[in-house]
Structures are given as structure tokens and as C-alpha cells.
Amino acid sequence: MPPRPRLLRTLCLTAAAVLSCVLLTGVSTAAHAADPVDAAKALAAPGVPGANDWSCRPSAAHPRPVVLVHGTFASGSVNWLTAAPALAARGYCVFALTYGEVPGVPVLRAVAPVASSAGQLATFVTGVLAATNAAQADLVGHSQGGMMPRYYLKFLGGAAKVHTLVGLAPSNHGTTLDGLATLAAQFPGALDLLNSGCPACVDQVVGSSLLTTLNAGGDTVPGVSYTVISSRYDEVVTPYATQFLSGSGVHNVLLQNLCPTDVSEHVAIAFDPVALHEVENALDPAHATPSNCLSHG
Known part of the structure; x- marks a missing residue:
């Protein structure tokens, strides 16, 4: 019926x-x-000249967007005031995030566990690729920002989305507590945080479980090009040679081999013209030019 x-x-x-x-x-x-773009925009660092233009589309000359990854205690807003506009002036689509916030900790960033921060980087890169219609990105990181992306590449599927990783003074094989204390002294309140608990600091100590897991089975993953740029005057990630990687697709650079009078240390390397020239060479090796004391970004 x-x-x-x-x-x-x-x-x-x-x-x-x-x-x-x-x-x-x-x-x-x-x-x-x-929405991956909205998720990425929520992580974007404000006030970085030349960065985070979400309407930017990569050119044929520079087909991959560049993602800048800051170091411990810093933020994208302060770490890339020199590099971001220099790369943008070269025609790159440049994006910078701020990651690693811990609830209740004001101002200081990149202090959360490295694995957690790598998840934020994954979100940011996915959004950047969606916004720019690019298949892959290049990453440039300083200090923790040069090491943490390797977790993303190895464990979070980043290898398929990243062509090149450039590390400026990266903590690839860890540092000592004295090195972290030296870095903390340069940021107001960071020394207190280091003494009271900083998961990212613990992760970066030589022999930490995070670094043991990260470096087990080799420093690199197939398909990604790696460049490490270091200074013999680094007082934070020591000895400086521990920053270097081994494996296929690796290019390790010591600033003083290019310019013996370059005295840039751990923080200054992110603003150093010779180092930034090497960053540009790593991003565009087909048009690389020799770096020397007259190099500029």
C-alpha cells in the first residue's frame, strides 16, 4: 500500500x-x-618582508616555493629579516612560518617537542604547495630549523614534497647543554625556560632519543638534496663538524673555506652574505656562482 x-x-x-x-x-x-591553505596561513610568521604572499606563483626560473624554518627560541618574524627579502628579490616565492609554541610560554617559540614542530611544518608545506600549485618546495632552516625538517622528511611523508633542504648551523647530531645555554642567554627569558623545561632543548642534546631515532639508518632520505652551511666559530652547536651530514645528495660547506675572514657565529650565520650566497647556490645549482668574501645575497 x-x-x-x-x-x-x-x-x-x-x-x-x-x-x-x-x-x-x-x-x-x-x-x-x-583547507590546507587556511591551516598554513594560521602558522605564517607576520611582518617578514618579502614572505608570505599567498598569491605568489613560482616562475619557470624558480619553480619551487622556498619555506624558511627558524631556530630555537626565535620566530619566523625575526630569523629571516635578511634572507626573505633577498630571496624574494631573486624571484622566489618565499614563505616563513612560526612554530613550536608551548602554552603558557610567552614570546619564545620553537621550544615544543621536535616531532610536534615537524607536524606543524608538514601542515605549512602542504598549504604552501596548495596555494602555489607547486609539486615540491625547498626548505631553508636555521639551527633547529635545519634539523627538525629531517624528521618531517623521514617520518611524516615530507620527502615526496621537498626537493632541497638547506641547513644553516643545523643541530643535526646534537649539541651540549652548554651550547643551548649559550643560545638561551641571547633571548630574554630563554635561560629560565631552559632550566625549567624545554622539550626542544632536550631533543637537541647529544644522544637524545629523538636524535638517535632520527639518525638511525643514515642521515638522509632518497630523492632530497641536502646542503649544510656551518661556521667554525659556532658556539652553540659544537663541535661545528657535528652539523654536517653524510650520505648521497649531501653538500657540506664551511664558511671559512670560502672566506677565511668571515667570523659569523651561530646566530649571525642566518644574516651572513656569504652564507646566504651559498643558500642561493643550493636552491639553484644550475646557476651557482663561486662564493668568496665579496659574495652577497
Whole structure:
């Protein structure tokens, strides 16, 4: 027996209500939460000249966006004031994030566990690729920002999305507590945080479980090009040779082999013209030019 007209109307109205609820709540919320560009924009560092232009589209000359990854206690807003505009002036689409916030800790960033920060980097890179329609990105990182991306590459699927990783004074094989204390002394409040608990600091101590896991089975993953740029005057990640990587696709650079009078240390290397010239060479090796004391970014 066919259903009565009133029953049909009731069923239709109920179905429509359910569908409306799904469309207005579940679907729209899921779509918003899953929007990779919005998720990346939430992590973008403010006020970085030349960076985070979400309308930028990579050129044929520079087909991959460059993602800048800051170091411990710093932020994207302070770490890349020199590098970001220099790379943008060269025609790159440049993006910089700030990661590693710990609730209750003001100002200081990149202090959360390295694995957690690597997850934020993964979110940022995915959003950058979606915004720029690029297949891969290049990463340039300083200190922890040169080491942490290796966790993303090795364990979070980043190898398929990254072509080149450039590390400036990266903590690839760890440092000592004295080195971290030296770095902390340069940031107000960081020394207190180091003494009271800084997961990223613990992760970067020589022999930590994080570094043991990260470096087990080799320093690199297939398909990614690596460049490490170090200074013999580094007083934070010591000895400086522990920054270097081994494996295929690795290019290790010591600043003083290019310019013996270059005295840049751990923090200054992120602003050093010789180091930034080597960054540019690593990003575009087909057009690399020799670096020397006259090099500039």
C-alpha cells in the first residue's frame, strides 16, 4: 500500500532537515578544517618582508616555493629579516612560518617537542604547495630549523614534497647543554625556560632519543638534496663538524673555506652574505656562482 501524502511530506521534510544540517555543519566544518591553505596561513610568521604572499606563483626560473624554518627560541618574524627579502628579490616565492609554541610560554617559540614542530611544518608545506600549485618546495632552516625538517622528511611523508633542504648551523647530531645555554642567554627569558623545561632543548642534546631515532639508518632520505652551511666559530652547536651530514645528495660547506675572514657565529650565520650566497647556490645549482668574501645575497 503506498504511503499517505502527509507521511510522504513528513519524510521529505525530515530528510531535507537532516541534509541541511549536514551541509550547514558537518560538511562546511570539515571543509574548513581540511583547507590546507587556511591551516598554513594560521602558522605564517607576520611582518617578514618579502614572505608570505599567498598569491605568489613560482616562475619557470624558480619553480619551487622556498619555506624558511627558524631556530630555537626565535620566530619566523625575526630569523629571516635578511634572507626573505633577498630571496624574494631573486624571484622566489618565499614563505616563513612560526612554530613550536608551548602554552603558557610567552614570546619564545620553537621550544615544543621536535616531532610536534615537524607536524606543524608538514601542515605549512602542504598549504604552501596548495596555494602555489607547486609539486615540491625547498626548505631553508636555521639551527633547529635545519634539523627538525629531517624528521618531517623521514617520518611524516615530507620527502615526496621537498626537493632541497638547506641547513644553516643545523643541530643535526646534537649539541651540549652548554651550547643551548649559550643560545638561551641571547633571548630574554630563554635561560629560565631552559632550566625549567624545554622539550626542544632536550631533543637537541647529544644522544637524545629523538636524535638517535632520527639518525638511525643514515642521515638522509632518497630523492632530497641536502646542503649544510656551518661556521667554525659556532658556539652553540659544537663541535661545528657535528652539523654536517653524510650520505648521497649531501653538500657540506664551511664558511671559512670560502672566506677565511668571515667570523659569523651561530646566530649571525642566518644574516651572513656569504652564507646566504651559498643558500642561493643550493636552491639553484644550475646557476651557482663561486662564493668568496665579496659574495652577497
